[in-house]
Amino acid sequence: MKNYIKLSTKLLMTMLLIMFVGSCDEESFLEETLETERSSDFFNTEQGIQELAIGAYYRVFANSFRTEYQFGTTQYGTDEFHVGGDDTNSPWNNYDSRFGSIIVSPRTNAQEMWDDKYVGIGLANQLIESATNINSDNPEIKNIALGEGYFLRAYNYLFLVSQYGGVPLKLEPSTTVELEFTRATAEEVLAQVIDDFTQAYNLLDNSVQHPHRISKDAAAHYLAKAYLTRASEINDDWNSATKDTDLSRVVSLADEVIANHPLAANFQDLWAYTQPDGANEYLPELILSASFGRDAALETFNMSHVFFTARYDDLPMMKRDLTGMRPYSRMAATYFTYGVYDLVDDSRFWKSFRTKHRVNRGGEYGGVTYVPGVDLGIMYIINSPDDNRFSNTINNNNPSILYNGKTIPHVFVAHASDDITLLNNPRFPSLSKHFESDRTAINDNRGMRDEFLARSAETYLLAAEAKVRQGLYSEALTYINAVRNRATWKGGEDRAYYIDGAESYPTSDFSQPFSDNSYMNENSYYESNNIAVTTASTDLTITGTSPLPAEDEAIIAELGYASEYERMLCLVLNERTRELVGEWHRWADLSRTKTLIERVRAYNPEAAPNIQEHHLLRPIPQSFLDAIYKDGKPLTAQEKQAMQNPGY
Numbered sequence: 001m002k003n004y005i006k007l008s009t010k011l012l013m014t015m016l017l018i019m020f021v022g023s024c025d026e027e028s029f030l031e032e033t034l035e036t037e038r039s040s041d042f043f044n045t046e047q048g049i050q051e052l053a054i055g056a057y058y059r060v061f062a063n064s065f066r067t068e069y070q071f072g073t074t075q076y077g078t079d080e081f082h083v084g085g086d087d088t089n090s091p092w093n094n095y096d097s098r099f100g101s102i103i104v105s106p107r108t109n110a111q112e113m114w115d116d117k118y119v120g121i122g123l124a125n126q127l128i129e130s131a132t133n134i135n136s137d138n139p140e141i142k143n144i145a146l147g148e149g150y151f152l153r154a155y156n157y158l159f160l161v162s163q164y165g166g167v168p169l170k171l172e173p174s175t176t177v178e179l180e181f182t183r184a185t186a187e188e189v190l191a192q193v194i195d196d197f198t199q200a201y202n203l204l205d206n207s208v209q210h211p212h213r214i215s216k217d218a219a220a221h222y223l224a225k226a227y228l229t230r231a232s233e234i235n236d237d238w239n240s241a242t243k244d245t246d247l248s249r250v251v252s253l254a255d256e257v258i259a260n261h262p263l264a265a266n267f268q269d270l271w272a273y274t275q276p277d278g279a280n281e282y283l284p285e286l287i288l289s290a291s292f293g294r295d296a297a298l299e300t301f302n303m304s305h306v307f308f309t310a311r312y313d314d315l316p317m318m319k320r321d322l323t324g325m326r327p328y329s330r331m332a333a334t335y336f337t338y339g340v341y342d343l344v345d346d347s348r349f350w351k352s353f354r355t356k357h358r359v360n361r362g363g364e365y366g367g368v369t370y371v372p373g374v375d376l377g378i379m380y381i382i383n384s385p386d387d388n389r390f391s392n393t394i395n396n397n398n399p400s401i402l403y404n405g406k407t408i409p410h411v412f413v414a415h416a417s418d419d420i421t422l423l424n425n426p427r428f429p430s431l432s433k434h435f436e437s438d439r440t441a442i443n444d445n446r447g448m449r450d451e452f453l454a455r456s457a458e459t460y461l462l463a464a465e466a467k468v469r470q471g472l473y474s475e476a477l478t479y480i481n482a483v484r485n486r487a488t489w490k491g492g493e494d495r496a497y498y499i500d501g502a503e504s505y506p507t508s509d510f511s512q513p514f515s516d517n518s519y520m521n522e523n524s525y526y527e528s529n530n531i532a533v534t535t536a537s538t539d540l541t542i543t544g545t546s547p548l549p550a551e552d553e554a555i556i557a558e559l560g561y562a563s564e565y566e567r568m569l570c571l572v573l574n575e576r577t578r579e580l581v582g583e584w585h586r587w588a589d590l591s592r593t594k595t596l597i598e599r600v601r602a603y604n605p606e607a608a609p610n611i612q613e614h615h616l617l618r619p620i621p622q623s624f625l626d627a628i629y630k631d632g633k634p635l636t637a638q639e640k641q642a643m644q645n646p647g648y
Helices: 009-023 027-031 040-044 046-066 069-074 110-133 139-164 186-203 216-230 243-260 267-271 335-339 348-352 456-469 473-486 501-507 525-529 550-559 564-580 586-592 596-603 622-627 637-643
Strands: 081-083 286-290 331-333 356-358 363-365 368-370 376-381 410-413 451-455
Touching: 040 046, 040 110, 046 069, 046 110, 046 139, 046 286, 046 451, 069 110, 069 586, 110 139, 110 622, 139 186, 139 216, 139 586, 186 216, 216 243, 216 286, 216 451, 216 456, 243 456, 267 348, 335 550, 335 596, 348 564, 376 525, 451 456, 456 473, 456 564, 473 564, 550 564, 550 596, 564 586, 586 596, 622 637
Parallel strands: 376 410
Antiparallel strands: 081 331, 286 451, 356 376, 363 368
16 A cells, blocks of 8 residues: 555655754744644644654655665675675775764765664654544554554664664654753663564554555564564673563564465565566565655655666676666675575575676677677676686686577676686676666666565564574474475476566656667576576475585584584574575674674675674764763763764
């Protein structure tokens, strides 16, 4: 029900009024009578409360996807992704001298995320207060709007505590300037998060069967995440009294959600986006989404399609097109991401990454004439380290690999006999989970595709991690195997078939001939694996804790893990990559489990020399520290340092 998030001009003005009143101390302004726009008294009405909820939905769930802090704070600086062909915002990945309470970056600064989340908290606080105080028996207000308010506040604080540890707790709306804040501890913030999610869980129901509204199941999923966060290693200094109970709650809540949200039959179904409001945006697996749509009046858009896209348009035979996406090339997968999959039996890599591009300019290259819309122009070979078929990986026209009887102009290989790799090359397979070609022009960044915030495959893995922490490893495998079994190749399935959001290009207002499309419904599965064509089913079931699958054992060896607990936690984190790569979870997962440092040092080339223990938390923005007061005076340098996270 996309209409729920539509933002009218009057609502945008109302939202701006809230923020302005909260930051303005001019008495004359507060005394003015607003005749053309609504005042904050509007929030004392049922309509006002419901429109406030609409605005809060947008601000909390959707706003970050029009920014670059979304990927900078969740994907950069991890084992999954590193700097691609464009190093804009690279301080967030590299942890170098530019990364601190003031971040020198052309697109994302230190305070953008902080400010955005506290604006969302302000809206949630107003929603909670208004829905609590209004004289109404309407369940749409007293249950749904109030439950949404508690959820939205908890959602923001869970993000903040995962990034910064303890942060100031602001639990009431502002009507005047406030300058004095104290920093709560992580324990206090997580207690508030759990209380708010619990309130939402108790108030909401599952009557709305789509992911664009917050449901009881969404509250249960995020409440399980909050409990798991509190029980994680980063909080071990103080969480012993709650850990056992928290882990039991994770499992019971997860089981509840899983029962109502069956996994999609094929992993590919999740990414088969063909149009806004298409079938893939309403799959039962989806628990919560950030909602976008075609209506230009919404003034909302999703830029996620550009950040993971490699350059392709500057190569001979190629040009930029709607289906190739606009190639910002901010992020490239690391060799951990290539190596964590069973590339033969696990379908998820081949359904998550684009590995072939069709020729769309054409002409003669290397003595061969290539036809647009027909011939293969670019191919990525994601092969095993012991594959010795290739050298000269910059442009490997291997004559033994042909397409339509022709060599392929541009072939880039993960593992070859020379030292040129996809880590020091601006060419890389693009993560395609966020791709869409329904945009209005080739260079238009305004995407319309929903972003999945929570789906039940993750819920399974939350339960699995809780079972690992309880030492119940065989029970953890039950949850892990449920996700892995969906990831197998099914009997009769065409393993070379590929689909992504470029399928939405017929719905675009921009007219593009088919021959201009660089997108094609093929992957490089067979070329990469060098195996005979098969349609047999596969089996990814893990039957015991030792040995684990070969790809997991290789990572465990690289990271030096020995205990059964370390090995099984490593398996869960690896499985989270295989299932959830690029879905905005990774930095928080590695930070809370305190595995960030060793994994980044092992797999992220730009960050490895620089990352230190204090990078498990982000720096409190200098703009906040410079603005606040204590006892009526600005903070001293010593007081600012005392409020700052160690190491910054």
